[in-house]
Amino acid sequence: MTNRKSENMQANGKSERFIVPIGPQHPALKEPEHFRFTVEGEIVTNAYVRLGYAHRGIEKATEQRNWVQTNYLLERICGICSHIHSTAYCLGVEKLAGVQVPPRALAIRTLVAELERIHSHMLWLGVAAHEAGFDTLFMYSWRDRETVMDILEQLTGNRVNYSANLLGGVKYDIDQEIADSILEGIDFLEERTRHYLEIVTTDALFLQRTRGVGVMTKTQAEVMRAVGPTARASGVTRDIRVEAPYAAYPQFPARITLATNGDVEARFVVRIEELFESHRLIREILANLPESDLRARFPRRIKPGETIIRVEAPRGELFYFIKSNGSDKPERVKVRTPTICNMSSVVKLAVGHQLADIPLILAGIDPCFSCNDRGVIITRRQNKPDLWTWEQLRQYGIGYYDGNNK
Amino acid sequence: MKFGTMISDITASLFKRPVTEKYPLVRYPVPERLRGHLRWDPEKCTGCGLCAMDCPANAIEMIVIDKKAKRFVMRYHVDRCTFCAQCVFSCRQGCLEMSNDTWELAALNKEPFNVFFGEKDDIECILAGSTAQDT
Amino acid sequence: MEIINNLIALLFFPAGLFLLVLGLAYEWVDRKLIAQFQNRIGPRWFQPLADTVKLLAKEEVVPEGVNVALFKGLPVVALAGGLTAALYVPMAGLPSTYSFQGDLIVTLYLLSLLTLCMGLAGSNTMDRFSLIGATRTLTQLFSYEAPFMLALLGPAMAARSWQISEITAYTDGRWLILTQPLGFIVALIGLMGKLELPPFDAPEAETEIVAGAMTEYSGKGLVLFHLGKSAEMVIGLTLIAAFYLGGVANPLYFILKTLALLFIIAGLQSLLARLRIDQTVGLWWRYGVLLVLVQWLILIVGQRIIL
Numbered sequence A: 001m002t003n004r005k006s007e008n009m010q011a012n013g014k015s016e017r018f019i020v021p022i023g024p025q026h027p028a029l030k031e032p033e034h035f036r037f038t039v040e041g042e043i044v045t046n047a048y049v050r051l052g053y054a055h056r057g058i059e060k061a062t063e064q065r066n067w068v069q070t071n072y073l074l075e076r077i078c079g080i081c082s083h084i085h086s087t088a089y090c091l092g093v094e095k096l097a098g099v100q101v102p103p104r105a106l107a108i109r110t111l112v113a114e115l116e117r118i119h120s121h122m123l124w125l126g127v128a129a130h131e132a133g134f135d136t137l138f139m140y141s142w143r144d145r146e147t148v149m150d151i152l153e154q155l156t157g158n159r160v161n162y163s164a165n166l167l168g169g170v171k172y173d174i175d176q177e178i179a180d181s182i183l184e185g186i187d188f189l190e191e192r193t194r195h196y197l198e199i200v201t202t203d204a205l206f207l208q209r210t211r212g213v214g215v216m217t218k219t220q221a222e223v224m225r226a227v228g229p230t231a232r233a234s235g236v237t238r239d240i241r242v243e244a245p246y247a248a249y250p251q252f253p254a255r256i257t258l259a260t261n262g263d264v265e266a267r268f269v270v271r272i273e274e275l276f277e278s279h280r281l282i283r284e285i286l287a288n289l290p291e292s293d294l295r296a297r298f299p300r301r302i303k304p305g306e307t308i309i310r311v312e313a314p315r316g317e318l319f320y321f322i323k324s325n326g327s328d329k330p331e332r333v334k335v336r337t338p339t340i341c342n343m344s345s346v347v348k349l350a351v352g353h354q355l356a357d358i359p360l361i362l363a364g365i366d367p368c369f370s371c372n373d374r375g376v377i378i379t380r381r382q383n384k385p386d387l388w389t390w391e392q393l394r395q396y397g398i399g400y401y402d403g404n405n406k
Numbered sequence B: 001m002k003f004g005t006m007i008s009d010i011t012a013s014l015f016k017r018p019v020t021e022k023y024p025l026v027r028y029p030v031p032e033r034l035r036g037h038l039r040w041d042p043e044k045c046t047g048c049g050l051c052a053m054d055c056p057a058n059a060i061e062m063i064v065i066d067k068k069a070k071r072f073v074m075r076y077h078v079d080r081c082t083f084c085a086q087c088v089f090s091c092r093q094g095c096l097e098m099s100n101d102t103w104e105l106a107a108l109n110k111e112p113f114n115v116f117f118g119e120k121d122d123i124e125c126i127l128a129g130s131t132a133q134d135t
Numbered sequence C: 001m002e003i004i005n006n007l008i009a010l011l012f013f014p015a016g017l018f019l020l021v022l023g024l025a026y027e028w029v030d031r032k033l034i035a036q037f038q039n040r041i042g043p044r045w046f047q048p049l050a051d052t053v054k055l056l057a058k059e060e061v062v063p064e065g066v067n068v069a070l071f072k073g074l075p076v077v078a079l080a081g082g083l084t085a086a087l088y089v090p091m092a093g094l095p096s097t098y099s100f101q102g103d104l105i106v107t108l109y110l111l112s113l114l115t116l117c118m119g120l121a122g123s124n125t126m127d128r129f130s131l132i133g134a135t136r137t138l139t140q141l142f143s144y145e146a147p148f149m150l151a152l153l154g155p156a157m158a159a160r161s162w163q164i165s166e167i168t169a170y171t172d173g174r175w176l177i178l179t180q181p182l183g184f185i186v187a188l189i190g191l192m193g194k195l196e197l198p199p200f201d202a203p204e205a206e207t208e209i210v211a212g213a214m215t216e217y218s219g220k221g222l223v224l225f226h227l228g229k230s231a232e233m234v235i236g237l238t239l240i241a242a243f244y245l246g247g248v249a250n251p252l253y254f255i256l257k258t259l260a261l262l263f264i265i266a267g268l269q270s271l272l273a274r275l276r277i278d279q280t281v282g283l284w285w286r287y288g289v290l291l292v293l294v295q296w297l298i299l300i301v302g303q304r305i306i307l
Helices: A002-010 A058-062 A067-075 A082-097 A103-131 A135-156 A176-202 A204-210 A218-223 A228-232 A264-287 A338-350 A355-364 A390-405 B007-014 B050-054 B086-090 B120-134 C002-011 C017-037 C047-057 C068-086 C103-124 C128-159 C164-171 C181-194 C219-244 C251-271 C277-306
Strands: A018-022 A034-040 A043-050 A305-313 A316-324 A330-336 B038-040 B060-066 B071-077 B096-098 B114-117
Touching: A018 C128, A034 A355, A043 A338, A043 A355, A058 A067, A058 A330, A067 A082, A067 A330, A067 B086, A082 A103, A082 A305, A082 A316, A082 A330, A103 A135, A103 A176, A103 A264, A103 A355, A135 A176, A135 B007, A135 C251, A176 A204, A176 A264, A204 A264, A204 A355, A218 A338, A228 A264, A228 A316, A228 A338, A264 A355, A316 A338, A338 A355, B007 C017, B007 C251, B038 B071, B050 B060, B050 B086, B060 B120, B071 B120, B086 B096, B114 B120, C017 C047, C017 C068, C017 C219, C017 C251, C047 C219, C068 C103, C068 C219, C103 C128, C103 C164, C103 C181, C103 C219, C128 C164, C128 C181, C128 C219, C128 C277, C164 C219, C181 C219, C181 C251, C181 C277, C219 C251
Parallel strands: none
Antiparallel strands: A018 A034, A034 A043, A305 A316, A316 A330, B038 B096, B060 B071, B071 B114
16 A cells, blocks of 8 residues: 555656645635645645636627627626726727716726625635634625625625626716615625724734734735735735726726735735725715716627727726727737736745645735636747637647646 | 723623614515616617627627617526626616616526516517527 | 443433533523623524534545544544533532542542543644644643642532532532632633633634644544534533532522523633733733632641641
8 A cells, every 4th residue: 555655656756745636625725726725734835726627718708799799708708807807898899889978977887896896805815814714704704795795785686696797887886875775785784894803903813823924025026916805915006996997996096005015915905995995986976976967878799809808806907909800899808817927926936835825825916716717828939820720729728738637 | 901802892782782784584675776686678769789799798699689679689698697787887778777676686696687587478589589599 | 221221321312422512502601691792693502512512514524644543533522522521520410420439539630531642633734733732732731730720629528528419419519609709700710721712722822823733624524623622621611600609409500500600711712812821821820829729728738727
C-alpha cells in the first residue's frame, strides 16, 4: 500500500510533491473550476489554475440573435450581476445607434445597478464568512440580503434576472409606493451594514483569519491589473463610476472607497463601505428622479460601426466591445468580465500561505467563474493560422485533454 | 478586538421566530409586477409577429391561418419562456400581458407547457393539421 | 445472572442502545439550538435518526489502495471505545455500572480512542483531503488533550481519588465550578475541541478539505464514526456536569445540567469563527495549558492552607 501511495504521488512530479486539487467539484467552490495547490505540510508552495469548465459560447451565440434578443442572453452571463451586463450592452448599443435615452430611464438603470451592488456585496459577505467557518455571519447577512431582493422583486417583478432594461429605456417606473419601500429597506440595511462593519473589523477570532492574509501591495495590484474592490482594497484608485461616469453617474457622482492594507480584511472593509455609498446614491437618486419618458424609439437595424463601453460591475470593471455590420444582428460582441482580471492575483497570493487561507484568498476576489470562462488562444509564432476550422478546433481539444490526462 | 461580536444577534434570535419562509405550506403574497404566465388578448392582435421575432427564447409562435380574415393562433411554449416580458413591450397593440397569479407552473407531463391562444375553431383547425402531419 | 446483567449494561443501558438514542437526541438539540441562534428553523426531531438509518442502508464504498480490514475495523473500534467509556460514567443519574480505582484515566483514554481511530482512518486512505484531515485531527489531539485531561483531573485532586464514583460522591451538591472556574472553562472548551466543533473544526473544514479524515467514508463506516461522536458528546457532557455542576445524582439533574452545557456549547459554536490549525495549537498551548496550571496551583495552595 505504501508503495502504491508513493507511486501515486510521484506520478505528479519528479520529487514527492503533495498536490491538493480543489475543484472542479469542491465544497469551497460553488462553480466548477480547477485549482492545484502544491503544499508542504500546510504551506502552499505552488499554485495553478485551469479555467474553462463553464464556457458556454455566449459571445458566439450573440451573432445568431437580433439586437433585442441579445440583451436577454447577455443578462444571463452572470447570475449575480445580471443587470450590469444588460446595462453595459444597452448603453453600448444605444451609443452605436445614436439613440438618446430619456434621463429618467438612465436614473432608474443606475438605481437598479446600485441595488444590485448591495445584493451582490451582501451575498459575498456571507460566502466569505462561510469560507472562514463563520456560519452565523453567513446566515445573518443572507437573511438581511432578502430585504434588497424583495425590493428588487417589487420594483421589477423578479429576484435575480430583473430584465429591467429595454433597448432605448427601461421597462418599469418608480412610483411613490415603491420609492417609500425602497427607502424603508435601505434604512434597515444601513443599520445592519454598520453592524457587519463592526463585526468584521473587531471580532478577534475572525480577524485572526483575515488580517494580514493574502496581502496584495499597490504595486502588485497594478502589475497584475486587478480591478474593482480587490484593487481598491490595495489602494488603487480604479472605479469606472468615478473615472468615466456612465448612465446617470454624471448627475449623481459616486465617491470612491479605498483601503490601503490590501489583505482580506481590507477587502471586507472596502466592500462593506461601498454599501454605504450605494445607500447614499439610492437615496439621492430617489430624491431627484428626473421627470421624462421611460422609453425612446429604437431602430431594428443599426448602422455599421463599433464601440466599446466600460461599466463598474459589483466585482470590478466590466468591458464590452460591440460591432455592427448594419443588419439586425450584432456582428461581434466581446465581453471581458472582472473575475478574469483578478484571477492571476489568487495564484500569485496563494504561494506562501497556509492551505486554510486559500478559500479566503479565493473568495476575496469575489470570483464568478461562469462569467470568466472563455477560450483564449495566444499565438506567439506568426505562422499559425488565425482562423481555425471546426475540425482543427476539435483536434486541438482532443489533444489538449489527452495531454492533460497523461 | 472583541470576542463574540454577534452575541446581540444570537440572543435576540433566541426569542424570535425563525425567518425561514415555509413556502409550500404557507402562501405569501406575490408582488404586483411579478412576471408569470403570458396572457393574450386576441381582439387587438394584428398578427404582426413582432413578439415572436423578439422573443429571446423562441417561446412564441404566430400561426397565420387566414391573414385577411385576421385568423391567427398564438402558440406559447411555457417551458421555453424566460419570463423577460420583452413581448409585452414589443407589442404595439398592447394585447399581451404577464399575469402575476399564475406562476407555479411545474407539471409532471408536457401538455400544460404547450398553450394555444386564439379562437376555438382556429385552434382545432391547427391541431387537426398537426395530427394529420404526424400520422 | 451476572452475564445477563453485563449484557444488558453493554447492549441497552448505559452503553448500547440508550447511549446511541441519547446521542442522536443531543445531536438534534445541538443542531436545533444553532439553527435558532441563526434565526432559521433547523432539522425536525427525527433528522439524525433518519440520517443514521439512511446511511446504514447505503452501500459502503471501499476505495482503492486502502487496507480493507483497517478501513472497516476502525469505525467499529471507535464506536466501541465510546460505548465502553459509558460504562464507567454515571449515566442518566444512576451510578456507573463498573468502577475501580483509576477508572477516570481509562475513561479519558477510551474517549481519545475515537479521535485516534479517525486519524488512522484518514491516513489509511490515499485521498489528499483525508491525509491532510488526519494530520490535522492528530495535531489537534495533541493540543487539547493535555489541558482537557488536566482540567478533568482537578476535581479528582479535590476529591483525592481517581475513581469516578468517588469523585461524583464528593462533588454531589458541591458546585466545583465556583471553586475551579478556570478548570471548568478549559474542560468545556476542551470538549468542543474533542468533538471538532467550531471554532475547532479545522480537521473537517469543508471549505478547505471537504470532510477531512472522513472524506472517503460512506455508508456504515461513516455512520459508526458519527454515532461514536454523538456518544462521546453525551459522555463528555455528563462528565463535566458530574464534576463541576454539583453532580448528576438523579435523572432530572442529569438532563437539566447536560442540556445547560449543550446550550453553552451551541452558543459558542455560533459565535466563533473557525481557527486555523496552527492557531488552535497556539491557543491550547499558550492559554489552555496556562489556565489549567494556574487552576492547579490555586488548588494545591488552597488544599495546603485548609489542611
